[in-house]
Amino acid sequence: MFAFIARQPILDLEKDVFAYELFFRDGKNNCFPMVERDEATNKLIAQKYRTLQLDDISCSKKSFINFETDALKDGLNASLDPENVVVELAAEENKMELLLDVCKQVKNLGYKLALENCRVESKWQSVLPYVDMVKVNTDKCNYENLSRNIQQFLDADVKLIAEKVETHEDFNICRDVGFDYFQGYFFSKPESVSQQNLPTSKLTLVELMGASSSATFDVENINRVIEHDVGLSYMLLRFINNPTINKRYKITSLRHALNYMGEVEIKKFIALLALTNLSDDKPLELLHLSLVRAKFCDLVGIEKNIGSNPPTAFLVGLFSMLDALLDKEMNSLVDKLPLVDEVKVALCGGQNELSVYLMLVQAFESGNWLKVIRIAKLLEIDQKQLHSMFNEAILWGNGVRRSISPHFPEAKA
Structure with missing residues (x-):
């Protein structure tokens, strides 16, 4: 259905995903494209580029879709389901x-129905009976005004969504004021940078990540680490037997997986395995975002033929939020990993080809289409091909996420 699209999570008070807001490149102001493509164009897109359905994009959560008010005078697209769309x-x-x-x-x-860019001091009494949620841009918010005017929304049983929540301090303030949901990338920032050493259990995982980052591969050592941890063994087998990854054979051990998948793919999954266990006390969306970034950067790296052992592009995407997962400075974390220099440079904010891949996936995440176009020209990759890669990364991330966490909490009404 959708070829050119981005998404941004909306989190609840527990920092679980409540919904995703969708951004459409072929619609005005990222809105739903109301002008239907002709049948030949739709067929071409379906054949040449990987397209997504709403469930693919939103992981079965609700999808917030922005519409131009003028465009809805003649009704809504009949293909959209009121159960899934806000x-x-x-x-x-x-x-x-x-x-x-x-x-x-x-x-x-x-x-x-949700109202966007709502000025809280305005009078919305006539509209509020039909509105379920109101989105407030906290980047421009006067919290004193909000506190004085919030009662009109509470009286109407309207939920409040804070937009542009970019730091944990912003999240805490908005939560205390009375917001119900939060949109922004605050969850991808370290909460408080700690100088304490990592606990022994996490050092083992960092050791595993190091093994995946090295050009050499000591399968005996990796096997020993995994075999002595029942949880790691179970997670590895679930990863590798996920239909998204492996549709043909039942894998029963690391050695079996190594013979079937090859060294490079096993390195990727050991890195995934370690990162998953490092993120046990963090929002699941943080890990999900890392997965999508990893696959997308990997696909771009393959297209640019930068070499795969070690899988540098994949690792840059996967480790790009390691500082948020461990609440430590990125510089100190990469020093603990035997990463090749180009990966370290990209992760620590330096400039090289891998850092361009990271900038590109971040542009997709935020629906910054002008930046996508600019970087596509720099990399000499067709924009439509990049969109297809991003869609493939979303699908892959969804599949791996399900193998990590088969239970998805139901979205609240």
């Missing part, structure tokens, strides 16, 4: 009458 509209005070009419229409069709 209609998002801009809170345009100069179009209050139209906004009210569209809100009534959307609610009559059974959709939940």
Whole structure:
């Protein structure tokens, strides 16, 4: 259905994903593209580029989709399911009458409705009975004003979503003020940089990550580490027997996996295994984002033929949020890993080809299409091909995430 798309998570008070907001490249202002492509164009996209369905994009969570208010005068796309889609509209005070009419229409069709860029000091009494959620840009928010005006939303039983939440301090403030949901990449930042040594259990995992980062591979040593940890053994077998990765053979051991998959792929999965166990007390979305980045950077690296042993592009994407997972400075963490220099440079904010891959995947995550176009030209890769790679990375990340955590908490109504 969708070829050119990005997503951003919306988290709840427990920092679990409640929904994803979707950004469309072929729609005005990242809105849902209301102009239908012709059948030949749709067929071409389906054949040439990997496309996504809503469930693929949102991992069976709700999808927030932004629409131009004017475009909804003639109704909504019939293919969208009210059970899965939250209609998002801009809170345009100069179009209050139209906004009210569209809100009534959307609610009559059974959709939940969110107002975006809502100024809390404005009077929304006429619209609020039809609205389920209000999004407030906290980057421009006056919290004193919010505290004075929040009662109108509470009285209407409207949930508050804080946008542009970029630090843990922002999250704590918004939570204390009374927000229900939070959008922004605060969860991908270290909470408080600690100088304490890593506990022994995590040092073992860092050792495993180091093994995956080296050009050499001591299978006997890796086997010993994994065999002595039942949890690691179980996770490795679940990873490798995931249908997303391996559809043909039942893998029963690391040695078996090594013979079947080869050294480079096993290095990737050992790195995944270690990272998963390091992130046990962090939001699952942090790991999920790392997975998508890893696969995307790997696909770009393959296209650019940069070499695969060690799998440098994959590791740069996978380890790109290691500082947030361990609440430590990235520089001190990479010193503990036998990473090749180009990976260290990219992870620590230096400039090289691998750091360009990271900038590119971050542009996709935020729907910064101009930056995607600029980097595509720099890398000499067709933009549509890059979109297909990003879609493939999302699907791969979803599949691996399910092998990590088969239980997905139900999204709250």
